[in-house]
Amino acid sequence: MKLELLPTDMSKLADSLPSHLDNDMILIVGVCDSIFDGRIKSTLDKGDRTLILKKDGSILLHNATGTRPVQWQKARAGKINFTYNIENSTLIMESYRPKTDESFFITFYEVWFAAFLQIKERLSKGSQTFGDEKDFVDQLVLHPELIESNLKIIEREKEIAFGFIDLYCQDSNGTFTVIEVKKQAATLTDAYQLHRYIEFFQKKGEAVRGILVANHIPKKVIAYLKTHNLEHVSIPWQEIFPTLKRPTNTVRTKQLDDFLS
Amino acid sequence: MKLELLPTDMSKLADSLPSHLDNDMILIVGVCDSIFDGRIKSTLDKGDRTLILKKDGSILLHNATGTRPVQWQKARAGKINFTYNIENSTLIMESYRPKTDESFFITFYEVWFAAFLQIKERLSKGSQTFGDEKDFVDQLVLHPELIESNLKIIEREKEIAFGFIDLYCQDSNGTFTVIEVKKQAATLTDAYQLHRYIEFFQKKGEAVRGILVANHIPKKVIAYLKTHNLEHVSIPWQEIFPTLKRPTNTVRTKQLDDFLS
DNA sequence: GTATGCATCTCGGGA
DNA sequence: TCCCGAGGTGCATAC
Numbered sequence: 001m002k003l004e005l006l007p008t009d010m011s012k013l014a015d016s017l018p019s020h021l022d023n024d025m026i027l028i029v030g031v032c033d034s035i036f037d038g039r040i041k042s043t044l045d046k047g048d049r050t051l052i053l054k055k056d057g058s059i060l061l062h063n064a065t066g067t068r069p070v071q072w073q074k075a076r077a078g079k080i081n082f083t084y085n086i087e088n089s090t091l092i093m094e095s096y097r098p099k100t101d102e103s104f105f106i107t108f109y110e111v112w113f114a115a116f117l118q119i120k121e122r123l124s125k126g127s128q129t130f131g132d133e134k135d136f137v138d139q140l141v142l143h144p145e146l147i148e149s150n151l152k153i154i155e156r157e158k159e160i161a162f163g164f165i166d167l168y169c170q171d172s173n174g175t176f177t178v179i180e181v182k183k184q185a186a187t188l189t190d191a192y193q194l195h196r197y198i199e200f201f202q203k204k205g206e207a208v209r210g211i212l213v214a215n216h217i218p219k220k221v222i223a224y225l226k227t228h229n230l231e232h233v234s235i236p237w238q239e240i241f242p243t244l245k246r247p248t249n250t251v252r253t254k255q256l257d258d259f260l261s
Numbered sequence: 262m263k264l265e266l267l268p269t270d271m272s273k274l275a276d277s278l279p280s281h282l283d284n285d286m287i288l289i290v291g292v293c294d295s296i297f298d299g300r301i302k303s304t305l306d307k308g309d310r311t312l313i314l315k316k317d318g319s320i321l322l323h324n325a326t327g328t329r330p331v332q333w334q335k336a337r338a339g340k341i342n343f344t345y346n347i348e349n350s351t352l353i354m355e356s357y358r359p360k361t362d363e364s365f366f367i368t369f370y371e372v373w374f375a376a377f378l379q380i381k382e383r384l385s386k387g388s389q390t391f392g393d394e395k396d397f398v399d400q401l402v403l404h405p406e407l408i409e410s411n412l413k414i415i416e417r418e419k420e421i422a423f424g425f426i427d428l429y430c431q432d433s434n435g436t437f438t439v440i441e442v443k444k445q446a447a448t449l450t451d452a453y454q455l456h457r458y459i460e461f462f463q464k465k466g467e468a469v470r471g472i473l474v475a476n477h478i479p480k481k482v483i484a485y486l487k488t489h490n491l492e493h494v495s496i497p498w499q500e501i502f503p504t505l506k507r508p509t510n511t512v513r514t515k516q517l518d519d520f521l522s
Numbered sequence: 523g524t525a526t527g528c529a530t531c532t533c534g535g536g537a
Numbered sequence: 538t539c540c541c542g543a544g545g546t547g548c549a550t551a552c
Contacts, residue, residue, distance in 0.1 A: 039530035045387030126306030
């Protein structure tokens with residue numbers, strides 16, 4: 001990695017931008033206002049913010065709070081028209097994407113810090129995750145008794161006319177059973193989805209059971225399921241993927257293997 | 262705004278952390294790996310990244326690309342246990358949230374830049390948006406002929422047993438019509454939702470039409486609607502909220518009033 | 523606090 | 538490229 005501090009003097013900063021714009025990452029901290037005009041029109045009054053221009057064309061403007069940028073422009077295939085100008089001692093930047101007709105104007109009135117970061121791509125590759133919905137369903141396939149006893153799983157991701165059934169099963173009586181799995185809390189939408197699947201079989205004259213499996217199922221969802229003769233089973237993912245005991249001090253003793261073993 | 266550069270020497274940086282942690286925003290750029298253990302388990306190999314610790318407790322770890330942080334921890338009500346340690350010339354930080362039992366370990370092997378930002382909250386307030394779904398429906402209420410001629414809107418956000426109907430109308434024949442509006446492209450889920458509303462009236466023995474209004478409606482969604490005797494109208498939001506003509510140079514001439522007038 | 527639904531959702535996978 | 542669905546969705550808002 002290489003880091004180069006850029007001048008906070010507006011004109012000098014503008015002069016140094018061209019050599020850095022298409023390369024890596026630019027960080028600017030200062031006072032700005034901004035306008036985004038595209039999928040939505042959004043304006044921000046003058047305020048203290050952090051601007052990140054990434055090498056893929058992502059532009060993030062962050063407030064002092066919040067996980068999401070307060071305004072942003074995504075990296076997209078195609079041309080990026082990035083222009084800038086100094087006017088009345090302000091740095092005016094515009095990023096325009098012809099393909100989506102989205103423009104992002106940012107005007108800096110003060111710059112407190114600016115830096116250019118040359119980042120080695122090779123070092124940003126390895127990552128692993130464990131515990132998403134696919135892993136959740138994996139566990140249910142291994143242990144269908146978590147849903148109910150003597151459940152036999154026939155097919156996973158069974159395609160029907162509209163959509164895919166998470167788990168297509170047969171219960172202890174031999175009745176075919178459609179199971180929709182959500183790792184998160186269930187919503188009415190999830191119940192609708194299950195209903196649609198059941199309907200598909202009903203139209204063919206086949207009687208099937210429908211079970212919604214989720215971490216948590218709110219009352220209204222349960223009410224909907226009941227009025228449509230659908231069932232539900234709550235299986236908290238926390239029981240299937242418990243968090244590891246943390247070490248008593250801050251020393252990080254847990255490594256990748258601990259998580260994936 | 263006040264900006265203070267912090268030492269990149271690991272031990273000195275660690276020494277200066279306590280006085281800054283609970284105040285404002287900390288920026289650290291360097292080489293790190295990390296582990297998140299909570300709703301999902303996620304690991305990142307050593308790489309060049311940018312870490313932002315915000316004053317509300319949000320922690321963002323950004324890669325060189327992408328709009329979203331590669332790993333993060335949201336601001337949440339309740340206690341944040343933030344601890345750190347120097348070990349073998351690495352800076353190890355842990356943020357643990359007892360309420361959600363989520364831990365975020367970050368280990369910095371090199372620090373290229375670190376800064377502490379004292380941000381004035383008062384300056385980050387004013388913002389306005391225009392052109393979201395609510396504004397979209399507003400326009401449809403003003404101009405129902407965009408959907409079809411002689412459509413009379415009876416009620417907006419009409420509550421039924423499960424959910425709210427965007428627009429409850431009566432067509433030129435006096436037939437009651439349920440309209441579900443999406444500013445974005447429609448999905449099968451939206452069609453399910455409309456179908457549910459229609460079903461509600463059918464069960465009461467009332468014949469109603471159902472129309473899905475959206476920016477764009479993919480073929481599969483249209484197919485679903487057709488097989489269930491539902492209708493659709495495509496109304497691109499771009500026609501209702503056109504982007505402004507941009508100035509020919511980079512000078513920002515457009516101000517708030519231009520957007521909201 | 524929980525529940526509900528929109529979002530400039532973002533992101534990845536598949537056809 | 539478009540389509541589709543999951544997400545550690547984030548976030549505001551209503552209850």
